[in-house]
Amino acid sequence: MSCKKVYITTPIYYVNDSAHIGHAYTTIIADTIARYSKLLGYDTFLLTGTDEHGQKIEQSAKKKGKSPKEYADEISKTFKDLWDDFGIEYDYFIRTTDDKHKQGVKFAFQKMFEKGDIYKGKYSGNYCVSCESFFTDTQLIDGSGCPDCGKETSIIEEESYFFRLSKYQDRLLEHYKNNPDFILPASKRNEVIAFVESGLKDLSITRTSFDWGIKLPENMNEPKHVMYVWLDALLNYLTALGYGGNGEKMDYWPAKIHIVGKDILRFHAIYWPAFLMSLDLPLPHHIGAHGWWTRDGQKMSKSIGNVVKPREVVEAYGLDTFRYFLLREVPFGQDGDFSEKALINRINGDLGNSLGNLLNRVIGMGGKYFNYKFSSDLSLFQNELEKVDDIVSKLESYIFQMQTHRYLEEIWEILAIGNRTIQSSEPWVKIKSNPDEVEALLVFVSNLLVRVSILLYPVMPNSSKKMAEALGIEISPENYDRFIRNRELLNSFEITKIPALFPKVDKPKMGQAPKREEKREIAEEGLITIDKFFEVKIRVGEILEVEEIPKSKKLYRLQVNLGEERPRQIVAGIKEFYKKEELLNTLVCVVANLKPAKLMGHISEGMLLAVRDSQGLSLIRPEHRREVGSPIS
Numbered sequence: 001m002s003c004k005k006v007y008i009t010t011p012i013y014y015v016n017d018s019a020h021i022g023h024a025y026t027t028i029i030a031d032t033i034a035r036y037s038k039l040l041g042y043d044t045f046l047l048t049g050t051d052e053h054g055q056k057i058e059q060s061a062k063k064k065g066k067s068p069k070e071y072a073d074e075i076s077k078t079f080k081d082l083w084d085d086f087g088i089e090y091d092y093f094i095r096t097t098d099d100k101h102k103q104g105v106k107f108a109f110q111k112m113f114e115k116g117d118i119y120k121g122k123y124s125g126n127y128c129v130s131c132e133s134f135f136t137d138t139q140l141i142d143g144s145g146c147p148d149c150g151k152e153t154s155i156i157e158e159e160s161y162f163f164r165l166s167k168y169q170d171r172l173l174e175h176y177k178n179n180p181d182f183i184l185p186a187s188k189r190n191e192v193i194a195f196v197e198s199g200l201k202d203l204s205i206t207r208t209s210f211d212w213g214i215k216l217p218e219n220m221n222e223p224k225h226v227m228y229v230w231l232d233a234l235l236n237y238l239t240a241l242g243y244g245g246n247g248e249k250m251d252y253w254p255a256k257i258h259i260v261g262k263d264i265l266r267f268h269a270i271y272w273p274a275f276l277m278s279l280d281l282p283l284p285h286h287i288g289a290h291g292w293w294t295r296d297g298q299k300m301s302k303s304i305g306n307v308v309k310p311r312e313v314v315e316a317y318g319l320d321t322f323r324y325f326l327l328r329e330v331p332f333g334q335d336g337d338f339s340e341k342a343l344i345n346r347i348n349g350d351l352g353n354s355l356g357n358l359l360n361r362v363i364g365m366g367g368k369y370f371n372y373k374f375s376s377d378l379s380l381f382q383n384e385l386e387k388v389d390d391i392v393s394k395l396e397s398y399i400f401q402m403q404t405h406r407y408l409e410e411i412w413e414i415l416a417i418g419n420r421t422i423q424s425s426e427p428w429v430k431i432k433s434n435p436d437e438v439e440a441l442l443v444f445v446s447n448l449l450v451r452v453s454i455l456l457y458p459v460m461p462n463s464s465k466k467m468a469e470a471l472g473i474e475i476s477p478e479n480y481d482r483f484i485r486n487r488e489l490l491n492s493f494e495i496t497k498i499p500a501l502f503p504k505v506d507k508p509k510m511g512q513a514p515k516r517e518e519k520r521e522i523a524e525e526g527l528i529t530i531d532k533f534f535e536v537k538i539r540v541g542e543i544l545e546v547e548e549i550p551k552s553k554k555l556y557r558l559q560v561n562l563g564e565e566r567p568r569q570i571v572a573g574i575k576e577f578y579k580k581e582e583l584l585n586t587l588v589c590v591v592a593n594l595k596p597a598k599l600m601g602h603i604s605e606g607m608l609l610a611v612r613d614s615q616g617l618s619l620i621r622p623e624h625r626r627e628v629g630s631p632i633s
């Protein structure tokens with residue numbers, strides 16, 4: 001048996017959100033590859049965990065009246081509990097608030113610093129608090145909106161340490177070229193290469209604007225700085241193995257595969273290998289980026305309330321069917337759509353009609369005609385067996401390329417051969433005239449099911465164990481060797497009757513996701529009703545005060561009278577276009593029922609209407625002076 005070591009990781013999940021179908025998908029792919037690897041006899045280590053630092057966590061905790069650690073503890077536990085309940089066979093659950101992790105991150109920082117890859121400078125940029133990312137001016141939407149989440153960015157200037165990412169540009173490109181399957185799938189690889197070719201800037205890797213993060217090594221004497229959350233987070237793949245500590249598991253490095261969502265591919269395919277080069281460590285074999293999930297063709301969002309909660313699906317339909325659906329429904333790397341209808345179709349079709357039916361036929365006929373015991377040689381089925389061997393020989397490569405949909409399609413081809421052979425042999429007719437042939441047929445089909453039960457184990461561990469038990473075999477690396485690698489065939493079976501594995505589903509079992517029919521109409525026609533328009537309250541206001549915000553090139557802090565008890569404070573990005581005196585005591589139009597937001601530390605309680613084109617920005621104002629507070633209709 002091989003002692004090859006295989007290290008597989010999920011991303012560590014950010015503790016700002018509870019688990020949704022995307023988290024479950026990543027984790028289940030990782031678990032499937034890990035189970036497969038163990039079946040092959042490899043010494044396998046599966047890592048998952050939670051990412052717990054950063055400004056966003058600090059702020060969310062504050063809103064809930066908790067310390068960041070209390071808040072992180074709570075959410076981290078919900079992830080761990082979910083994976084435990086789902087039977088995910090992770091070997092270690094890392095938390096970035098673990099002392100061991102923090103120690104390892106400081107060690108890495110020190111090493112990169114000593115190598116000359118980290119230097120001190122000044123950073124100024126458009127920062128999105130929600131995404132904890134800086135964006136260039138050209139990336140922003142309408143001059144100030146975050147390109148990822150749409151929220152207002154603010155300009156932050158601070159002292160920062162930088163990582164010399166630019167130094168690694170050529171080595172990265174070289175690596176992508178020499179290792180064509182470093183980034184999977186290929187379509188994503190091209191995006192990354194184009195990005196790196198466009199030029200890499202050095203990366204700001206410390207912050208002084210918040211506190212909830214890993215401090216720099218003590219000997220650097222920089223108490224104000226905390227590490228950029230991505231540097232901290234990416235290093236988890238090393239610290240989990242004891243890097244910077246006792247290093248007890250470092251022989252698992254380099255990782256076989258880091259599985260990530262496509263939104264964080266850039267961090268994993270560019271920053272991470274550059275950090276590793278700086279640390280003189282080998283790079284992972286693959287970075288696999290998967291797509292996103294929609295529900296019933298719609299983007300999932302908390303405000304619509306259509307987020308697919310993995311627990312709800314599993315409670316309604318069972319864990320194995322959910323795993324099967326996720327891995328079968330979408331080609332890896334592409335976006336997938338979850339709908340209850342599609343799930344039910346998979347259960348009744350693939351699982352019930354093909355797989356369940358074939359097993360039931362063997363159990364039914366085997367019981368009725370041969371009292372559950374049958375034996376025969378297989379000379380009658382040589383052609384069919386050759387076809388099956390062909391399929392089996394292709395399967396191993398699919399899993400490590402993460403082509404689970406192809407892997408499952410091929411397995412279903414084996415089932416189709418079984419069902420077709422039964423259909424054409426008509427055993428229910430032949431049992432009188434030629435019982436030996438029927439007995440041989442059952443031995444043949446049982447052998448197919450032995451292979452299928454072993455091959456399906458990584459995807460559907462519980463159902464395939466039950467199948468294997470019914471057939472009288474065990475699922476183990478030894479049996480993988482016998483029945484899959486060496487294509488061994490059994491000449492006799494003693495089978496056991498078991499209840500149907502995939503009973504037919506007649507009607508949906510989950511609560512339906514709220515459907516926004518109205519919203520759909522809008523999307524189709526681009527029209528809204530008048531009621532919809534009046535949901536936005538726009539009022540006329542008078543600007544009473546204009547103040548500059550220190551360090552901000554774009555923002556003014558305004559006090560605007562909307563005819564309410566007190567003026568509203570509005571932070572507006574109009575400084576480049578208006579002098580103070582052009583604004584004082586003039587009228588503006590204000591969106592008055594916008595949720596307050598904080599911009600550069602100042603609360604903003606509304607938004608000014610303006611128009612922007614190539615000549616700049618112009619406020620939208622009433623043509624004639626009107627009473628403050630008047631609604632716009």
Ligand SMILES: [Zn+2]
Nearest residue numbers: 128131146149
């Ligand atoms: Zn954002």
